[in-house]
Amino acid sequence: MSVRVRIAPSPTGSLHIGTARTALFNWLFARHQGGQFILRIEDTDQSRSRPEFTQNILEGLQWLGLNWDEGPFFQSKRLDLYRQAIQTLLDQGLAYRAYDTPEELEAMREAQKAKNLAPRYDNRHRNLTPEQQAAFEAEGRPAVVRFKIEDDRVITWNDLVRGRMTWQASDLGGDMVIARAATATDIGQPLYNLAVVVDDQDMAITHVIRGEDHIANTAKQILLYEALGAAVPEFAHTPLILNTAGQKLSKRDGVTSISDFQQMGFTAPALANYMTLLGWSPPDAEELFTLADAAEKFSFDRVNKAGAKFDWDKLDWLNSQYLHQLSANNLTDSLIPYWREAKYSFDPETDRPWLEQLAALVGPSLTRLPEAVGLSRFFFTPTVEFSDAAKTQVQQAGVAEILQAILAALKAGESLTQADAVKALVTQVTKAQGVKKGLVMRSLRAALMGDMQGPDLVDSWLILHQRGFDQTRFEYALTLCSE
């Protein structure tokens, strides 16, 4: 039987990195096995689900390159299916209606807590007499549907990541609610655990791959599979992604949704690469890989059991590796939106070659895309602010003469289209002025960039020259020399 896996996000927020990592492992496993990867939106909780979150989730998965083979399916459109299943359980006596009010349940838990007992439903409405039921109905009390959990059951499964797992049914908290409250003749909104099982069965899911925070649900769900007469799939519980403090990464930690990472200037391949490393290690030592590469090597016996702490340094390093590899062409495409947003003046069409040179110049210094804004700022403007260090440099003895000589050459029509031409000019001026080359270079840097550090000087000059900005900079620098 071919492998069928799914990612089942709930649209109650934007695509969380934990969900995305789960999606990623599902995807990797599916691709490795030549199976199907299915997308299902779990929006049974109508009050918390939002279409814009669904949109965000879909876009995030696509951006990361996690293409799905079927779906998206929406649970909200499959409610009848769940209700049928619930009805069947009811008919078979495997589930029953419970009329407890929230207040009664609360009181029950308080009492248990006071006695230092684990809070659990005490199954008090499991064996109601027809008279008792009628009485509750006459009172107008709504009923939830509870699925019977026999305390003496022991649930075990062979987890693909964790090995043999055992769970005592008595630790599951009593008979579980599978449908929200509704009038006693109706079936209320189906709940998560029930819907998941019905869907996974209906969609013929063979492997349920999800975060370890679902381990307890797995025990409950296995009971439901059995009650519904369905084949129990394989399970794989992946480690959680932890924050620096070692807790499950949550919204409170700030940046956690994929769109946030995208906005911060991480590239999709780098993020995906990093997420793969969170809990999985490649059989070889190669840590830079594409999703396709990882899919070839992926297996659950190399998935770690302990939670993985999120490491910004390593993500940054990985992202920089990807950025450095990018061709000038691709990098330019990625950078144009940022330059635009910074309101730099350029024409993406006619300035294209110039922009690509700039991208190539700035690229090796980038860790995240937005850094290009600051790094390339002064290439877009005729003049530039001088730092104190640059000012001091320009005011050193002999610098004015050097700049004069260069400016004269430029005005004489010196054409700087090649690095060689720039170097030749520098050498020529150095000799003519009888100074050290270092002095010339540092002065040029100060005059052209208004700062003592930055990208390669020769290339920077060539780029500025094309816009005629070198002359304006030299002229301005000369006014500072005598200040």
Added chain:
RNA sequence: GGCGCUGUAGGCAAAUCGGUAAAGCCGUCGAUCUUUCAAGUCGAUGUUUGCGGGUUCAACUCCCGUCGGCGCUGCCA
């Protein structure tokens, strides 16, 4: 409180059936290259596998205990 999972250097981690440890990567530090910064290259740095017992010729790997971390414990998913 209960139940479950988990614990290898600052972080991610490797180490087929127990075989005598910390591969690799990030970080940090240094050197080198260079007109500067970054990148690159080269090198250095960190350990007795949470702790204590036990089994064994041999334990990170098995057993017991203990401590810590996390997760779950909802008419959320």
